Amino acid sequence: MKSLLRLLSLAVLCGLFASFSAAAELRLATFAVDASPKIGAPLAYVPTKEITWPLSCRGVVLLGAEKPIVLCAVDWLGIGNDANRLFRQKLAAATGTTSDRVTVHTLHQHDAPRCDLGAAALLAKYDAEKPHYDVPFLNDVIDRAADAAAVAIKQASPVTSMAIGTAEVHDVASNRRMLDAAGKVAITRYTACADPKIRALPTGVIDPVLRLVTFYDGDQPLAVITTYATHPQSYYRTGGANPDFPGMARDARQKATGVFHLHFNGAGGNIGAGKFNDGSHENRQTLTDKVADGMRRAWESQEKTPLPAAGVAWNSVKVQLPAASHLDGERLAAEVASDKTPAALRVHSADKLSYYNSLKAGEKINIGCLSLADTRILFLPGELFVEYQLAAQQMRPDLNVMMAAYGDYGPFYIGTRIAFWQGGYETSEGATNVSPDAEQVLTAAMAQLLEVPDTKVRPNDFTDTTGPGLP
Numbered sequence: 001m002k003s004l005l006r007l008l009s010l011a012v013l014c015g016l017f018a019s020f021s022a023a024a025e026l027r028l029a030t031f032a033v034d035a036s037p038k039i040g041a042p043l044a045y046v047p048t049k050e051i052t053w054p055l056s057c058r059g060v061v062l063l064g065a066e067k068p069i070v071l072c073a074v075d076w077l078g079i080g081n082d083a084n085r086l087f088r089q090k091l092a093a094a095t096g097t098t099s100d101r102v103t104v105h106t107l108h109q110h111d112a113p114r115c116d117l118g119a120a121a122l123l124a125k126y127d128a129e130k131p132h133y134d135v136p137f138l139n140d141v142i143d144r145a146a147d148a149a150a151v152a153i154k155q156a157s158p159v160t161s162m163a164i165g166t167a168e169v170h171d172v173a174s175n176r177r178m179l180d181a182a183g184k185v186a187i188t189r190y191t192a193c194a195d196p197k198i199r200a201l202p203t204g205v206i207d208p209v210l211r212l213v214t215f216y217d218g219d220q221p222l223a224v225i226t227t228y229a230t231h232p233q234s235y236y237r238t239g240g241a242n243p244d245f246p247g248m249a250r251d252a253r254q255k256a257t258g259v260f261h262l263h264f265n266g267a268g269g270n271i272g273a274g275k276f277n278d279g280s281h282e283n284r285q286t287l288t289d290k291v292a293d294g295m296r297r298a299w300e301s302q303e304k305t306p307l308p309a310a311g312v313a314w315n316s317v318k319v320q321l322p323a324a325s326h327l328d329g330e331r332l333a334a335e336v337a338s339d340k341t342p343a344a345l346r347v348h349s350a351d352k353l354s355y356y357n358s359l360k361a362g363e364k365i366n367i368g369c370l371s372l373a374d375t376r377i378l379f380l381p382g383e384l385f386v387e388y389q390l391a392a393q394q395m396r397p398d399l400n401v402m403m404a405a406y407g408d409y410g411p412f413y414i415g416t417r418i419a420f421w422q423g424g425y426e427t428s429e430g431a432t433n434v435s436p437d438a439e440q441v442l443t444a445a446m447a448q449l450l451e452v453p454d455t456k457v458r459p460n461d462f463t464d465t466t467g468p469g470l471p
C-alpha cells in the first residue's frame with residue numbers, strides 16, 4: 001500500500017513537472033511558401049510576364065507563451081480588409097490559436113499582386129475582377145501558408161535566448177514630402193526620382209535604423225526578424241514579379257547566414273529611396289547591397305540575452321480608423337459598376353469601397369505588440385507615416401521598440417494630423433481612406449500596448465513643418 005502511494009505521488013509529481021516544463025518551454029517554428037503569380041496573371045499594375053525573382057510568403061510561430069503567436073510577411077502590394085482577416089483566421093486555425101494573435105503584413109512591392117478579396121468580389125459582380133485579382137491563386141497562397149504553418153509547428157525548436165542588433169542604413173531612406181517655406185507639400189519625391197534637383201533636396205524626417213532580433217537554441221540561430229522603414233521600390237511596372245531591394249537583401253542575407261530571415265517594412269508610408277534612386281535598373285542592386293549591408297552590420301552587432309517563455313507576451317487592441325470625409329460609398333459603388341470607369345480607377349475604387357464596407361460592417365483592425373524581454377515589436381496597419389514609429393520609440397526610450405507596418409492594407413496611407421493640412425499625395429483623396437483623427441486612435445493604441453496610457457508623445461510632433469524653402 002505504502003509503495004503504491006509512493007508510486008502514485010511520484011506519478012503526480014512527474015505529471016506536474018511535465019506540465020510545468022511544457023508550459024515553460026518556448027519553441028519556434030518557421031514556414032515559407034512561394035507567393036509568385038502565374039505568367040499572365042495580374043500584378044498590382046500590369047500582367048505578369050515573368051518571375052524575375054520569386055515572391056515569398058513566410059512566417060514565424062512562437063509556441064509556449066500562452067496560445068501560439070504567428071507573424072507573417074508576404075512579398076505583395078497589400079493584403080486588405082476581409083482578405084487580411086481571412087488570412088489571419090486560416091493561420092490561426094492551422095496553428096491552434098486565435099486570429100488576434102496572428103499578424104499578416106506585406107512588404108508593399110509594386111511588381112507584385114494586390115490582395116483584397118472583398119474588392120475582387122465587388123468587381124466580380126460586373127465580371128471585372130480578372131485583370132486585377134487572380135482569386136484562386138490568392139486563396140491558394142493563403143491555404144498553402146496555413147498548411148505550411150500547421151506542418152512547421154510539429155517540428156518546432158526550443159528557444160533559449162534572443163539577441164538584438166541595430167545598424168544605420170546609409171543613403172536609402174528619404175522623405176517623399178518636400179515642403180515649401182509655408183510648410184505645405186510642394187513636391188512629392190517619388191520612389192524613383194529622375195530630377196537631380198529634387199534628389200538634391202534634404203533627406204527629411206526618416207528613421208535610418210534597421211533593427212534586428214534573432215532567436216537562438218543554445219548557439220544555434222533559428223530565425224532573424226528585421227524591420228526597416230521605406231517604400232521598397234527601385235523601379236516597377238516591368239511585368240517581372242520581384243520582391244525589390246528589401247526582399248532581395250533579405251534573401252541575400254538568408255543565403256549568407258543560412259538562417260531563416262523574416263523582414264518587415266516599418267512605417268515607410270512617407271519614405272522612399274527617391275533621393276538616392278534615379279530609377280536606373282542597375283540601382284536596384286545598389287539599393288539591395290546597402291540594405292543587406294545594414295542587415296549584416298545589425299547581425300554582427302547582436303547581443304544575446306536569455307529568453308524564458310515568461311519573457312514573451314502578446315497583446316493586442318482592436319481599432320476602427322475613422323473614414324476620410326471624402327469616402328463616399330455610393331460614388332465608389334457607381335465607379336465600380338460602370339465599365340466606362342478606367343481600369344486603374346475601377347480597381348482603386350473597389351479597394352476603397354472594400355474599406356468603406358468593412359467599416360460599415362463594424363470590422364476592426366487588430367494592432368499587436370510582441371514583447372520579448374526588453375524588446376517590443378508593434379504591428380500596425382496601412383501605409384503608415386514614419387512619425388508613428390519615431391513616436392513609439394519616444395514613448396518608451398527604455399525599451400527596444402521595433403515596428404512593422406503594412407499590416408491590414410485597407411486604410412491605405414495613414415498620415416499624421418498635420419500632414420492632411422500640408423497636402424501632398426499621401427493624404428489626398430485618392431491615397432488615404434482615413435481622416436486626420438486616425439492619428440489619435442493609433443496613438444492611443446500604441447500607448448496602451450507600450451503601457452504609457454498618459455503619454456504626451458504625438459506622431460504629429462515629429463512631422464517637419466518648416467520646409468527647406470524650395471528653389
Ligand SMILES: [Zn+2]
Nearest residue numbers: 108231269383
Ligand atoms: Zn505605397
